[in-house]
Amino acid sequence: MKRVIVILLAIMFVANFAFAGGEQEATSSDSLKVGMVTDAGTIDDKSFNQGTWEGILEAEKDMDITTKYLKPVGTTEADYLKEIGNLYDAGYRFMVTPGFKFETTIFQAQDKYPDCKFVLIDGAPHNADYSVFNTAANTVAIFFAEHESGFLAGVASALQIKEGEMGFIGGMEIPPVQKFNWGFQQGVAYANENFDTKIVLNAENIIYQGTFSDVAAGQQLAAQMYDKGVSVIFAAAGGVGVGAINEAKSRAKSGEEVWIVGVDVDQYADGLFDGKKSIILTSAMKRIDTSAYDMIKAELGGSFPGGETLIFDASNNGVSIPAKNPNLDSSVESSVGDVFDMIKSGSIVVAAEQGSLIK
Amino acid sequence: MDYIVEMLNIRKEFPGIVANDDISVNLKKGEIHALLGENGAGKSTLMSILFGLYKPDKGQIKVNGQVVNINNPNQANDLGIGMVHQHFKLVHNFTITENIILGLEPKSGLFLNLKEASEKIRKLSEKYKLNVDPDALIENVSVGMQQRAEILKMLYRNAEVLIFDEPTAVLTPQEILELIKIMRNLTEEGKSILLITHKLKEIKTVADRCTVIRRGKMIGTVDVKDTSTADMAEMMVGRVVSFNVDKKEQEAGEIVLDVKDLSVLGSHGVRTLKNFSFSVRSGEIVGIGGVDGNGQTELVEAITGLKKIESGSILLESKDISDYSIRKRITSGMAHIPEDRHKHGLVLDYSLEENMVLEVYNRSPYAKNMFLNKSEIRKHADKIIDDFDVRSGEGPVTITRSMSGGNQQKAIVGREVDHNPNLLIAVQPTRGLDVGSIEYIHKRLIEQRDSGKAVLLVSLELDEILDLSDRIVIIAGGEKVGTVNASETNENEVGLMMAGVGKGDTP
Amino acid sequence: MKIKINKQLYIGLISVLLGLIAGAILMAFTGNNPFLGYSYLFRGGLMNIERIGNTLATATPLIFTGLSVAFAFKTGLFNIGASGQMLFGGLCATAVALTFNIPRELLLPLMMMAAILGGGFWALIPGLLKAKFNVHEVVSTIMMNWIAYWTIYYSVPAFFKGEFLETESRSIPEFASLKAEWLTNLFNGSFINYGLFLAIASVVIIAIILNKTVLGFELKAAGYNRFGAEYAGMRVDTNIVLSMVIAGALAGLGGATYYVGYASNIQIGVLPTLGFDGIAAALLGGLNPYGVMAASIFFGIFHSGKGFMNAMTSIPPEIGDTIIATIIYFAATSVLIERAMAIVSKKVKGEN
Ligand SMILES: Nc1ncnc2c1ncn2[C@@H]1O[C@H](COP(=O)(O)OP(=O)(O)OP(=O)(O)O)[C@@H](O)[C@H]1O
Ligand SMILES: [Mg+2]
DSSP: OHHHHHHHHHHHHHHHHHHOSSOOSOOOOSSEEEEEEOOSSOTTSSSHHHHHHHHHHHHHHHSSEEEEEEOOSSSSHHHHHHHHHHHHHTTOOEEEEESGGGHHHHHHHHHHOTTSEEEEETOOOBOTTSSOBOOOTTEEEEEEOHHHHHHHHHHHHHHHHOEEEEEEEESSOOHHHHHHHHHHHHHHHHHHHHSOOEEEEEEEEEEEOSOSOOHHHHHHHHHHHHHTTEEEEEEEOTHHHHHHHHHHHHHHHTTOOOEEEEEESOOGGGGEETTTEESEEEEEEEOHHHHHHHHHHHHHTTOOOTTOEEEEOGGGTOEEOOSOOTTSOHHHHHHHHHHHHHHHHTSSOOOSSOTTSOO | OOEEEEEEEEEEEETTEEEEEEEEEEEETTOEEEEEEOTTSSHHHHHHHHTTSSOOSEEEEEETTEEEOOOSHHHHHHTTEEEEOSSOOOOTTSBHHHHHHTTOOOSSSSSOOHHHHHHHHHHHHHHTTOOOOTTSBGGGSOHHHHHHHHHHHHHHTTOSEEEEESGGGGSOHHHHHHHHHHHHHHHHTTOEEEEEOSOHHHHHHHOSEEEEEETTEEEEEEEGGGSOHHHHHHHHHSSOOOOSOOOOOOOOOSEEEEEEEEEEEOTTSSEEEEEEEEEEETTOEEEEEOOTTSSHHHHHHHHHTSSOOSEEEEEETTEEOTTOOHHHHHHTTEEEEOSOIIIIIOOTTSBHHHHHTTTTTTSTTTEETTEEOHHHHHHHHHHHHHHHTOOOSSGGGSBGGGSOHHHHHHHHHHHHHHTOOSEEEEESTTTTOOHHHHHHHHHHHHHHHHTTOEEEEEOSOHHHHHHHOSEEEEEETTEEEEEEEGGGOOHHHHHHHHTTOOOOOOO | OHHHHHHHHHHHHHHHHHHHHHHHHHHHHTTOOHHHHHHHHHHHHHSSHHHHHHHHHHHHHHHHHHHHHHHHHHTTOOOOOHHHHHHHHHHHHHHHHHHOOOOHHHHHHHHHHHHHHHHHHHHHHHHHHHHHHOOOHHHHHHHHHHHHHHHHHHHHHHHSBOSSOSSBBOOOOGGGSSOOHHHHHHTTSOOOOTHHHHHHHHHHHHHHHHHHBHHHHHHHHHHHOHHHHHHTTOOHHHHHHHHHHHHHHHHHHHHHHIIIIISSSOBTTOOOTHHHHHHHHHHHTTTOHHHHHHHHHHHHHHHHHHHHHHHHSSOOHHHHHHHHHHHHHHHHHHHHHHHHHHHHHHHHHHTO
16 A cells, blocks of 8 residues: 555656646736636537637637636536636636626626626626616626527528428527527518418427436437427527437438527537538527627727626627528528618517517 | 475464464375364464465465465465355355356356356266255255355365365254265365364364464364364363263243244245244253254244244243334343354444444443443443453454454353343354353353243254253254153154154153 | 544545545646646635635535435445435425525524425435335435436426526525625635534534434444344334435435525526535545545535636646546545455455
8 A cells, every 4th residue: 555655656746747847827917817607518518608718719819818717616606706716816807707697696796806807698797686786887798689590590491491390499498598489480480471481380399498408308309309390490408409419410311301400609510410411500699709709809908898788689790690501502591691681770670579479 | 294285383463462373284185184272263364364365474384395475365276275164155146156167267268168167067076976066056055055065166276275164163963974074085085174163073083183273372283083082172272171061950940931833934935834832941941953944043033033923922921922023022031142143143343342232232221311321331341251251352342343253152142141031042052162162151051041041042063952951842844843851862862853753742 | 442543534544645646647647737736726725714614615515415425324325315305405495495584593493494304304215115115225315316306497496486587496585594794704705604513513413323322323233234233123124214314314404505505596407416426525534424524625625726726727627627526536436445455354354
């Protein structure tokens, strides 16, 4: 036993000298230190965390900043606050947090660390019982018009497929996911009316799985829908969506014609199978990366819009579908471009409420 | 002289005790060499060292004249040394063949060639007259056959030196005779045997030489044919041992235990005890005589509450206790020295003192308002250790698992006798004990009787039954064959009855 | 007795050392300086009073789950269900907090009672299944984890839904939280709360029960040798149930310290990993209540220091997580290896 320990200690020392070549501390002191605390899920979640982080990395390329993200132990407010404290103690004075779960956290952090800037994506700071909303002077709250994004994806899918059934798989039944769904339904309806497509959306194929993590359930739900004759599924569901994508891929490999509409970011690459084909028909994007990038740029330019609540929508290119997707005909892409302009100009208004829509 | 194994100046210490102190033993090829010593003398330790289970602190081991290092049982196997432990290491729902080849790498190919193995085992079994069915499941065969499977396991691995640690303690008298024959066959085929046993008769019968150990020290090695059992006993204990049991005539008193028409279902749903009736009165020892597996275990388990009865009644001092809980039976004045000391008798991971209050921990003075009274518990343990000469490394705080088998047994007997019960049920009370301890335990059982308590003795050793009992109830096939007064019978008669030949009942 | 405790401590320390070395090797191989890494790790956990408070707050529920696992283990039961018991205990406490509008002095004890009963009830079921039908508790407690998960999943939105959020309960009012202003202030705004005192009290009580009481003697006996305990007249079946219930009550109370102390609402769709970390804490703590507490605080340092280490070095969070997991599980399994070796040699001795 003792001998083993001695040997291990020796290895440790050797390893220490072997690898301790460079100082690893992030010590460059003048550049802005931009930190991020991730939400539940990994940094490469193909969604919020990844989008935010990509925006920050993009900014790092173009501007003089240092970056770091931290992953909390759990998903409670205390866990988030601890990581913000860690970044703060390490000298970070600009933090981006993705997701509504940070609302109460930022509400506290903006007062606790007044000399630090916060960007809260997809939420507005408020206290625990929603009695006080306050976006302090060092905080920017950012929202997206998911319904517009969903609308565009709906129009694009309908135009491309023309006839058949579509479905929707959501994660938890929460406003941003619901808005995607409602927008998608409106987009499909718009295409049926104005472009003569014949797409059916049955109520039984509009489903909220209930988590953002149950990959297996996502796969099952997708399989059921495809079996019932659905050809396109809009999956706004995190890990559940991953399951749906997997199901679509395995079906596509055996020759079935099935599609997924991606969410949040361009998921084209996730849908690749057999090397070059992808089952991602299009994606309903929120330009999270753009928003993070823009805020960092604003900060460095001295125009950080502290205290404001910003809406990223079609009018400021905050939502869109990917500019290019080989699965969409160029005619479809140009029609969607027209629709996009109409939303921008206000001649099409997409409702952000359920109204008479399904679920 | 060429020795196959030499253990030279072996020393081994455990916390608080020197288990082997400068012990040297050598084994000639083809001989049976007995190890004799009191409980805790260090016999098992010495053999465990040879088998690679412990490393000696000092000393040398030579095999065939070469100094060797034996670090684990596999190395021992490779050197041709095998060991049969007192408690077998067999997997119950495996066949004998599977058990034997377990742990052996297949020599060629990926799969075990079971057929080939089973054929080889059958041949070995015939050669040494072991009479083992290679395809039988372990759970379906007798203890004796299991032991023979263990022997085959050694032979299958080409062992030349066979170590037996108290092999006869678990066997019936008949099985012991068979084992003796087998050992002789083995030596005739050139194998050498190291045998640990407390039974001087057996040493006298099979062994060539005998090494005596006392309290970790070696007393000497003698030629068996030149030494009487009494001499050997004296060498071992250091004083003259009396083999005779002193017992005064005494009138028995009131009936303490009255069993009427008791029937019990066995593990496979068959009735293993059928309409069994007998009684034990105060001031007498009643022995249950019978061949192992004829319902003794079920009888005892029914009386002590470990097993449900099917019909009949059990009266303790005229109260029907047949649906009392075990605890209630204990508090009603029943004590039980169990057959299996590891399964029932001890919590092996508890200290000795904790085990000594296993049934009474919740009573005054050992408990006070739900709290244990450690000083009283210590006192209690010290008393038993003193009275029954329980030897261990660290006294009352010794973890019982580390104690020698015999000392574990003495501790249990001490605990149960110390309860001073109205009815003491003693099952194999002297199993694994040295002659000195047997003498003492016998004395204590008789004391119980003399002070007017009732004692029910279950033993496979006919001598013990005959020496201690006032009356003997003979059981065969789960039924009572008859009752005899010990003073009016002999080994022959009881032996016949055990085989199922009935006799007119004497009340 | 003294020697034995020291030996356990010794084994624990060696295991910790092995864990640290394993972590150091991992850091070195990912191109980081282990000494620097560890110095930030420990500073992150202990650098100032707020961080010490947070470390203790992180350790608090872990002490409970560790204690729960250790207690069950001592009595021969493998409680993998601490997570579920925690969850259900936490739900009960939250439910009380959100339902009754009574003074804090009454409300807090009532909430703790609810958590104890809830956790106990959640473990009662596996206990009964084991005692009556010999269903192995590993299977049934895992099952109960998921039943708790789904119970929370459906009951929180149904009964305690926040105004806007479907995924978590309403936040409990401030006066129903185990956090106390004086304590928060004393520790400079950390999350430390009354749960820590409950944890310390539980550790002491469990240690006393196990070592000094008639009940502990009986429960441990059944754990070590069921047949021996039966022989000695103990009611083994009742004791199994009792053991499970006590273990569950501990985890349930731990759930309260987590959901109404450390946090202030209960989230759906999350099975806390604390139940499993509790197994590691129990093992490293040598199943000794005080050892469990020490191990939990030790893990607490890591969990709360990790972020600072990541922030100060170039160690990516994923590697940071791996390093921490390596330290924790290496330490816990080193103890296990030592134990396994002890068991093997014991077995050998037992054959005599
Ligand atoms: N693993 C161990 N740890 C501590 N003490 C031990 C251990 N093994 C044996 N001992 C002690 O060493 C002594 C010798 O034990 P051993 O088992 O060799 O005796 P033995 O001669 O086989 O006795 P018995 O006839 O009762 O089986 C005993 O006092 C026992 O308590
Ligand atoms: Mg022995």
